[in-house]
Structures are given as structure tokens and as C-alpha cells.
Amino acid sequence: MELLRNRVLHEGRVLSPKVVKVDSFLNHQVDPALTMEIGRTFADLFRNESVTKVLTIEASGIHFAMATAYALGVPFVYAKKKRAVTQSEEVYVASVHSFTRQETYQITVSKAYLCEGERVLIVDDILAEGNAIVGLVDIVSQAKAQVVGVGIAIEKSFQDGRRKLEEAGVSVQSLVRIASMENGVMTFVEEAAKAKVEE
Amino acid sequence: MELLRNRVLHEGRVLSPKVVKVDSFLNHQVDPALTMEIGRTFADLFRNESVTKVLTIEASGIHFAMATAYALGVPFVYAKKKRAVTQSEEVYVASVHSFTRQETYQITVSKAYLCEGERVLIVDDILAEGNAIVGLVDIVSQAKAQVVGVGIAIEKSFQDGRRKLEEAGVSVQSLVRIASMENGVMTFVEEAAKAKVEE
Numbered sequence: 001m002e003l004l005r006n007r008v009l010h011e012g013r014v015l016s017p018k019v020v021k022v023d024s025f026l027n028h029q030v031d032p033a034l035t036m037e038i039g040r041t042f043a044d045l046f047r048n049e050s051v052t053k054v055l056t057i058e059a060s061g062i063h064f065a066m067a068t069a070y071a072l073g074v075p076f077v078y079a080k081k082k083r084a085v086t087q088s089e090e091v092y093v094a095s096v097h098s099f100t101r102q103e104t105y106q107i108t109v110s111k112a113y114l115c116e117g118e119r120v121l122i123v124d125d126i127l128a129e130g131n132a133i134v135g136l137v138d139i140v141s142q143a144k145a146q147v148v149g150v151g152i153a154i155e156k157s158f159q160d161g162r163r164k165l166e167e168a169g170v171s172v173q174s175l176v177r178i179a180s181m182e183n184g185v186m187t188f189v190e191e192a193a194k195a196k197v198e199e
Numbered sequence: 200m201e202l203l204r205n206r207v208l209h210e211g212r213v214l215s216p217k218v219v220k221v222d223s224f225l226n227h228q229v230d231p232a233l234t235m236e237i238g239r240t241f242a243d244l245f246r247n248e249s250v251t252k253v254l255t256i257e258a259s260g261i262h263f264a265m266a267t268a269y270a271l272g273v274p275f276v277y278a279k280k281k282r283a284v285t286q287s288e289e290v291y292v293a294s295v296h297s298f299t300r301q302e303t304y305q306i307t308v309s310k311a312y313l314c315e316g317e318r319v320l321i322v323d324d325i326l327a328e329g330n331a332i333v334g335l336v337d338i339v340s341q342a343k344a345q346v347v348g349v350g351i352a353i354e355k356s357f358q359d360g361r362r363k364l365e366e367a368g369v370s371v372q373s374l375v376r377i378a379s380m381e382n383g384v385m386t387f388v389e390e391a392a393k394a395k396v397e398e
Contacts, residue, residue, distance in 0.1 A: 029276045029312040032269035059257035059277065063265040070231035077228045078258065113228040 001041055001175035005188060007034065008154060014181045018128075019100075022154065027060040027125050038175060039067020042123055042151035045173045046072075049148040051121045053077060053114070055140065057107055057132050061124040064153060068123050077114060079107040079136060092142045094135035099128055099159075107132070109139050118145035127152040127174060130161025137170060149173060156181075157189050200240055200374035204387060206233065207353060213380045217327075218299075221353065226259040226324050237374060238266020241322055241350035244372045245271075248347040250320045252276060252313070254339065256306055256331050260323040263352060267322050276313060278306040278335060291341045293334035298327055298358075306334050310342070317344035326351040326373060329360025336369060348372060355380075356388050 013021045025031040042064070054076035056065035062078050069076035082105070091108040098105065114120070120140050122133060133150055140147050147170055155162060155174035158181075165172050177189035212220045224230040241263070253275035255264035261277050268275035281304070290307040297304065313319070319339050321332060332349055339346050346369055354361060354373035357380075364371050376388035 023309065024312070025274075028279065028309055029274050030265065030268070031274055032265055033272070035265060036269060059261060059279070062258060062261040066229065066231055066234060066262040066265050069229070070235060073232070075224075075228050075230055080227065080258070110222065110227055113223070 001038070003034065003037065004153060005176045007031075008176050008178070009186060012186065014184045014186060017180075017182050018156070018159070020154075020156075020178070020181060020186070022126075026153065030063055032063070035063050036067045036070075038064060038153055039069075040071045041175060042068040042121070042173070043071035045151065046121050046149050049121065050119050051148055052118045053120050053145075055079070055109075055114070055120050055122050055136055056124055057081070057136060060126075064123045064125060064151075068121065068151065072121075075113075077109060079109045079139065081105055081107055092139040094138040094142075096135040097129075097131050099131065107135050107139070109143075111143070114140065114143040114145055116144040118143070119148045120145050121148055121151060123151040125153050127155040127161040127165075127172070128159045130159075130164045133161065134164055134168070137165070137168060151175075154178065155189075200237070202233065202236060203352060204375045206230075207375055207377070208385060211385065213383045213385060216379075216381050217355070217358070219353075219355075219377065219380060219385070221325075225352065229262055231262075234262050235266045235269075237263060237352055238268075239270045240374060241267040241320070241372070242270035244350065245320050245348050248320065249318050250347055251317045252319050252344075254278070254308075254313070254319050254321050254335055255323055256280070256335060259325075263322045263324060263350075267320065267350065271320075274312075276308060278308045278338065280304050280306055291338040293337040293341075295334040296328075296330050298330065306331070306338070308338050308342075313339065313342040313344055315343040317342070318347045319344050320347055320350060322350040324352050326354040326360040326371070327358045329358075329363045332360065333363055333367070336364070336367060350374075353377065354388075 054069040057079040065076040090111045149171040152174040155177045157177045179189045253268040256278040264275040348370040351373040354376045356376045
């Protein structure tokens with residue numbers, strides 16, 4: 001996605017060979033028109049998959065799930081990172097290790113909102129080690145629903161996320177794929193949006 | 200807002216005289232078309248306020264900020280509840296006590312994304328004791344920016360949030376105002392969307 005790649009290239013700040021900040025337009029301050037365009041792109045990529053629900057994880061995936069679900073005309077669900085006092089009914093739970101925060105936490109989805117047989121599109125802002133998405137895939141599996149694919153805005157292709165998901169048989173579509181950030185210079189994997197998992 | 204009130208009435212679950220769950224369509228599973236309509240309504244209510252930025256707090260305010268900011272054609276910012284490792288520059292900080300979780304936490308906004316002189320519309324899903332919104336108002340004040348108003352999807356009018364905000368001179372527009380939930384029966388404050396703070 002040319003539009004997003006240009007934003008990442010010009011507004012992203014490489015803090016280390018593994019960390020890029022895109023919080024001026026993607027995940028702290030957010031450009032809503034760009035987000036809607038990202039959602040429409042995810043919707044187009046998975047248009048033929050009969051998606052019944054979009055799934056993401058709080059907080060930085062929510063606006064992408066919103067835009068994607070709106071474009072597809074289906075509800076979205078966001079997994080919560082901490083069980084709320086008011087969330088009393090049964091939930092699906094998965095453990096996730098955060099690379100950024102160096103901690104393990106639990107994510108939960110109410111059983112009422114993910115049903116057997118649903119066709120689930122998972123979306124998120126960034127794919128790095130992929131642990132959060134693996135947790136979401138686990139939850140979909142617990143619900144006896146099916147992951148039809150994963151839509152990612154920015155993939156750090158030099159980390160293990162894509163490999164983990166592909167090994168689990170999940171199709172990953174990333175709109176921008178960063179190949180390297182060594183020496184503060186960002187390079188991209190070409191033709192990212194067209195790359196499709198061999199099934 | 201008739202549409203939202205009907206959803207609250209028919210799908211909201213009153214768990215106690217103070218707690219209503221609306222997580223089937225508003226803040227866990229989300230109806231994106233309804234959310235877009237709520238965002239358009241907030242945008243219309245504050246159309247003449249020359250809003251430059253929409254502000255909310257993660258996680259359940261994000262999709263409403265997204266929809267509102269998209270309708271207004273401005274960026275949105277969501278305050279974070281925990282400072283991320285990658286968030287290294289200076290931030291505005293406010294302390295918030297959560298009624299639901301019975302804990303005090305800090306919310307932060309990067310100074311880069313809230314500037315002096317900005318005209319800020321704050322939105323959130325639910326107004327109860329109002330502590331999170333008071334924290335956001337505090338952060339806007341630290342930035343020497345101006346709160347032009349607060350847009351709330353569902354206000355629990357029997358709690359203190361509106362009073363606190365009005366005492367701080369902030370205009371509150373709530374699309375649905377719940378007057379009482381005693382004995383499991385929800386009653387509404389009439390003409391909620393038209394109620395305007397006397398200035």
C-alpha cells in the first residue's frame with residue numbers, strides 16, 4: 001500500500017534496529033482518513049472469504065478493526081488485556097508475551113461474542129514477534145471458529161511473527177513490510193500487499 | 200439519539216443499580232455502523248466549534264474517536280493508560296481513579312500531539328463518575344489547549360460525572376442519558392441530546 005508506505009517512510013522514526021515509532025499517525029495520534037483506507041484495503045483483500053466477524057486486541061488495533069468491520073458490514077470484537085469487573089460471564093483466555101513491554105499478560109474474549117462456525121478476520125497495527133496474534137488465533141480456535149486471515153498494517157519482516165502464523169496455517173496480508181531498519185535506514189519488502197501464503 | 204437509546208434499552212443488561220453492560224454492541228463486540236452514526240452525531244453537535252483534534256482514552260473510547268474524527272476531518276489522539284517502553288519523549292500525565300476497577304492509574308498523552316491553542320473535542324463511550332474525562336480535561340489544560348466540549352454515548356445521569364464536568368465549565372453532550380436503573384428497570388432523561396450546559 002503505497003500511501004501507507006510513504007507515511008511510514010517519512011513519518012516513522014527508527015529508534016533502534018527493531019523499534020520504529022509510528023505514533024504520529026497510526027497508534028497514538030491517528031489519521032482517521034488513512035485508517036479508513038486501510039480498513040477498506042483489508043476488506044477488499046478478504047472480500048471473498050465470507051467474513052462474519054473482525055477480531056483485534058486493545059488498544060492499537062481497535063480503529064483498524066472499526067474501519068475494516070465497517071467496510072465489510074460485520075461486527076468487530078476487541079480482545080481485552082485485563083478482565084474487567086463488569087465482565088462476569090465466561091470468557092476465552094490466552095496468554096501473550098509482549099516483546100515491547102517484556103511481560104506476559106492474558107487476553108480475553110467473551111464466549112458470547114465468538115461463536116462456533118464464525119469466519120474471523122484478525123487485524124492489527126503492527127506485526128513483530130506475532131505473539132498477540134497467535135493468542136487471538138488460539139482464542140478463535142477455542143471457539144471452534146475459523147481464522148480466514150490476518151490483516152496487518154505494518155509488518156516487521158525481520159522478526160518472527162509471519163513465520164509463526166504461516167506455520168500455524170494462517171494467511172497473512174501485510175500492507176507494508178519492513179525488511180530492515182539497520183543503521184537507522186528503513187528498507188521494504190517489495191510487493192508486500194500481493195504476497196500470499198502458499199496454501 | 201433514538202437509535203442508540205433503543206439499543207441500550209433492548210440489548211443493555213442491568214447488572215446492578217449502577218452497572219449496565221452494553222458490550223454486545225458498544226464496548227467489546229461493536230456495531231461499526233452504529234459507531235459511525237454516533238461519530239457523525241458528535242461531529243454535527245460540535246460542527247461550529249472549529250475542532251482541531253478529537254481526544255479519548257484507551258480502549259473503549261477509540262472507535263468513537265475514530266468515527267468522530269473521520270466525520271470532522273481532523274486527527275484523533277487516545278490517551279494511554281500505561282506508558283509504553285517505546286514512548287520515550289515527554290508526556291502529559293494525569294491520575295485517574297476507576298470506579299469500575301477500584302484502582303488509580305495514570306493516563307498519558309505525548310506532548311507532541313496536543314499543542315497550545317488547539318480546540319479539543321473529548322469523546323467517550325460512558326460517563327459515570329467522570330474521573331477519566333476529568334483527567335483528559337486536565338491534560339488539555341496542561342497543553343494550554345481548549346476543551347470545546349465532551350461527547351458521550353451513554354451517560355449514567357445518577358452518577359457525578361456531568362456535575363463535575365459542568366462545574367469545571369465543560370459542555371457535555373450525551374446521546375443517551377440514563378436517569379435510573381433501580382430494580383433492574385432503566386429510565387431515561389428526556390431530550391438528552393438537546394440538553395446544553397448553560398454558559
